Every structure is written in structure tokens, then in C-alpha cells.
Amino acid sequence: xxxxxxxxxHDHRSxxxxxxxxxxxxxxxxxxxxxxxxxxxxxELETHFTAEESILFPRFESVTGMTEGPTKVMRGEHxxxxxxxxxxxxxxxxxxxxxxxxxxxxxxILMQQHNMKEENVLYPMCDAQLAGxxxxxxxxxxxxxxxxx
Amino acid sequence: MTAAxxxxxxxxxxxxxxxxxxxLTAPLFGALAGGVxxxxxxxxxxxxxxxxxxxxxxxxxGFMLNIMFGALFQILPxxxxxxxxxxxxxxxxxxxxxxxxxxxxxxxxxxxxPPFLTAAVVLLGITFGVFLVAAGYGLRRxxxxxATPRDLRFALLGFGIAATLGMALAMILSGGLSLPLATVVKxxxxxxxxxGSGLLLAATSWVVVPMFQIxxxxxxxxxxxxxxxxCAALVAWSAAVLAGxxxxxxxxxxxxxxxxxxxxxxxxxxxxRSRRSVPDNTTRAFQLAMSCMIAGLLCxxxxxxxxxxxxxxxxxxxxxxxGFVTAIVGMLYKIVPFLxxxxxxxxxxxxxxxxxxxxxxxxxxxxxxxxxxxxxxLIAALSGSTLVVRAAGVLVMLEFGLxxxxxxxxxxxxxxxxxx
Numbered sequence: 001x002x003x004x005x006x007x008x009x010h011d012h013r014s015x016x017x018x019x020x021x022x023x024x025x026x027x028x029x030x031x032x033x034x035x036x037x038x039x040x041x042x043x044e045l046e047t048h049f050t051a052e053e054s055i056l057f058p059r060f061e062s063v064t065g066m067t068e069g070p071t072k073v074m075r076g077e078h079x080x081x082x083x084x085x086x087x088x089x090x091x092x093x094x095x096x097x098x099x100x101x102x103x104x105x106x107x108x109i110l111m112q113q114h115n116m117k118e119e120n121v122l123y124p125m126c127d128a129q130l131a132g133x134x135x136x137x138x139x140x141x142x143x144x145x146x147x148x149x
Numbered sequence: 150m151t152a153a154x155x156x157x158x159x160x161x162x163x164x165x166x167x168x169x170x171x172x173l174t175a176p177l178f179g180a181l182a183g184g185v186x187x188x189x190x191x192x193x194x195x196x197x198x199x200x201x202x203x204x205x206x207x208x209x210x211g212f213m214l215n216i217m218f219g220a221l222f223q224i225l226p227x228x229x230x231x232x233x234x235x236x237x238x239x240x241x242x243x244x245x246x247x248x249x250x251x252x253x254x255x256x257x258x259x260x261x262x263p264p265f266l267t268a269a270v271v272l273l274g275i276t277f278g279v280f281l282v283a284a285g286y287g288l289r290r291x292x293x294x295x296a297t298p299r300d301l302r303f304a305l306l307g308f309g310i311a312a313t314l315g316m317a318l319a320m321i322l323s324g325g326l327s328l329p330l331a332t333v334v335k336x337x338x339x340x341x342x343x344x345g346s347g348l349l350l351a352a353t354s355w356v357v358v359p360m361f362q363i364x365x366x367x368x369x370x371x372x373x374x375x376x377x378x379x380c381a382a383l384v385a386w387s388a389a390v391l392a393g394x395x396x397x398x399x400x401x402x403x404x405x406x407x408x409x410x411x412x413x414x415x416x417x418x419x420x421x422r423s424r425r426s427v428p429d430n431t432t433r434a435f436q437l438a439m440s441c442m443i444a445g446l447l448c449x450x451x452x453x454x455x456x457x458x459x460x461x462x463x464x465x466x467x468x469x470x471x472g473f474v475t476a477i478v479g480m481l482y483k484i485v486p487f488l489x490x491x492x493x494x495x496x497x498x499x500x501x502x503x504x505x506x507x508x509x510x511x512x513x514x515x516x517x518x519x520x521x522x523x524x525x526x527l528i529a530a531l532s533g534s535t536l537v538v539r540a541a542g543v544l545v546m547l548e549f550g551l552x553x554x555x556x557x558x559x560x561x562x563x564x565x566x567x568x569x
Binding site: 005013016017019020021023024027028070072073074076080087098099101102103105106108109110112113115116117119120121122124 | 157158159227228229230291295297298356359360361363366424425426427429483487490494501502503504505
């Protein structure tokens, strides 16, 4: 099934795994590896946000006419997560393991409650509203990853 | 705009006090359960003693339902896009109704008092009625594209059935209704355990386990069919109970136990494949919860095979205290600091990070106290020693006291940050 919900949820899981790789390295005090893994995670997260903010959300907004609805909420949460990621970067730069663990935990729950809203509510709405648009190939290209099985 | 469009925003989320009032009340009922063990140590002799019935409902209604209802006010908008209308007012009614209803019910059961049982029927009847109507209203037009929003609906239905059966039981006991007690008890236990709590735990786990513990997803076939099969098996089992087909009833009970076991084993297997290198407190809590569920199921099977009073008591302790209480506590430790963080940052204040709001150390201490209390409780049920039961009572009071203190600590950190 290559609908929007499946594709984008799959990308969420892929970001989660990158998050865990950075967390593992940093918790073991491998700062160089941890920094590199964190940057990889941040790049992946940004790619995902961009796919939504530049492709998915505008299409949803133009088809439904809803610009003040769920997409606005999701954009706001993207901004919160970008702030959280900066605090993680800062903790890594200071080599502060405890602070990193706390900031990472904060991002994780922020990110997961956001993902729950998207996967359970917004993406299914997108699948219903944008059925004729054939967006998954465009999204896959932007995400630059293998399409979800 | 539909309800779903608005429900995702922070503005639609309930105030911090809405879920928190439930979360802070629940440990008090838990501690009260410890007090009952301390004062009435002969109650673990059988599941039918008035004390055991009171104890079960202090945990199931006073603790579990308080947190489940409090959490549903918070998570229905997030996982199902359903905002409960007038959440603050509804939460006020449900909170007061549940607390007074749970207190009346446990006193009515423990002391064998018909007036208290009748009061419990009225109070809990209103509570469930208001909550289910409000949640149903919020859910009425939201999409059901995923397993979790669908299974949450099943769980609400299961709770409705369990509550109706429970009210019928209270009326039988207070002499207001004439129905076969043993049959209604069996149905009430089945629906409360699996139809309500079990379905809610599973529906929540489908999203919570993979997301927060970064494990692979649950197999699609499990999330797609588990709740449907469990509901269908429960309905068939209920019919067999009512018709008195004891062989069919036994076979269906085994099927229900197998379904519960499949859920618990799958969860443990997923957790063993977590990408997080260090299991956090919530993961540990879930591992304990699932192991206790499996052990509890084995005790249920043993209770069918061997006629000894200890098996059902052990099953009850393992499933309620070891299974549900542990899993609930594990999730609570994720929800509460996050809500504190969310309300602070949405109010434009600098929010301390999750681990500053809720340090790991005290949480670990509480979970250890909980595991020790559980172990001593099991030994108490097996040995029947009054001294061990009293010790278990003290430990249960201690563990819920630590939970209460940990929740207050988050609230304290929240207040300091808010006033900074």
C-alpha cells in the first residue's frame, strides 16, 4: 500500500532510528560519533518537514481551503521541534550528557505526540482529500528514500 | 471546520488541571488499598471475601479508572482527533463522581452495606453515562483510518458493558435486583478486564510502544484483527456463559487467554528489539507489566484445572497490580512531565527539559518499591501469613505514596518554572 499515511509513517520510523543512533552514541560518551549521528538525524528530520511544508500541506490547504486548520497546528509543532533540536545541538557542543538526555527525551515525546496526530488524523485526512493527486511519488522523491513497502 | 480540524491544536487540549486532578487522586486510592491490607489481613484467603472485593475495586475503579479517564481527556484529541466538549466541566463531574462512587462502592462491598452500594450505582452510573456520552460526541465524526482510534471506541464500549454489569451486581447485592449472581460476576470480570481495560491498554500500546521505545511496529495483522477477535470472542464467551454451555465457555476462555498472551508476548518481543540502547523507566515498567500479565494468565488456566482458592487471588494480583498498575504508571511518567513542559512552553515560558521536571532517580525508586510490594503481596497470598499480608499493606502504601510524591514533584517544578 503506497498511500500517504503509509509512506510518511514509514519515514517517521526512519527518523526515530536515526534519533536512537545519536542517543546511543552520546550515552556512551562517543561525542564525535554522536555529533555526526545527531547531524544526520537533524538532516533527515528537516527533509521530512520540508516534504510536508512544501508539498503535502500546501496541496491539502489548496484542495480543502483549510489554511487555519490542522496544517497550521503541525507547522507550529515543527517550529517547536526545531527549537528542541537546537537545544540538543547546544548540549552536545557543551559535552553535557545529562542535559542532552533531558533535551532528547523532550524532543522524543514532542515528536511522537506530533507523529500520532499526523498518522492517526492528518495523513488519513490527506489520503481521503488528495486521492486523485498521486502525491506519493513526489513525496518519495523529496524524501530521497526508498518508498515504503 | 469539523471537530477533527480543531482538535489537534493546543487550544483544544484540556487545561493541565483536567487530567492532573485524576492523576493525583488515583494514588490515594492505591494507598488506601494498602491500608485495607494492613487493617484486614485475612482478606486474601479467597477472591470472594468482602475485603478482597473492596481491595479489587479500590485498585480497579479508584486507581485504574481514575488514570484511564484522566488520560482519555488528554489523548482522545491526539490519537483520535476527538475533543471532548466542555472538557473542564465534564472532567469535574466525572472526577467527583468517580472518586465518591469508588469510595461508596468499596465501603459498600467491604462492609456489606446496601445503602452504600445503591449510592455507588447512582454515582458511578452518572459518571460513566456523562463520560461515555461526551467521548462518544467527540468521536462521532472523526476518521477511523487507524487501529488505535477504532480500538479506543471498542474499549469505551467494553467499559460501558462492564459498568452496566457492575451496577447490576451492586443492585443484586443490595437486594434491589434478582439475577444469578455468579453468572453476572463472571461476565462483569470478563468485560472489565478484557473488554475495557485490556482493549484500552492494547489500543494505547499500538502507538506508545513503537513510538516511545523505538521498536518495530506491531505486526499489521495483530493491530488489524486483535481487538475485533477479542470482542468477538468476548461476545461468544458471554453467550456461552449465559446459555450454560460450560465446555464452549472453557474453550472460549482459553481463546481469550491466548489472545491476551499473544499481545503480551508480542509486546515483549518488540521491546527486546528496541533501538534505544538504555531501556528507560517506562520500558522497564512495560516489561514487568507484560511478564505479570503472562504469569496471571497461567494462574487463570491453573485455576480452571486445580480447585484451590490461591490461584484466582494470584491471578488477580498479577493482572491488576502487576499488569495494569505497572503499565499505567509507566505511561503516567511520560505523560505528566510532558504536559507540564507543554503548558509551560505554550504559555511562552522557558520550560525545563523532561528530566529536570522529573528526574529518573525518584521514578526508579518508586518502580523498585512497586516491584517489591508486588513480590511480597504474592508471597502473602501464597503463605496466608497475617504478618506478610500486613507487610505487603505497608509496602503498597509506600509505593503509592512515592508515586504521589513524584507527581507532586513535577507539579512543584512546573510551578517554580511558571513563577520564574
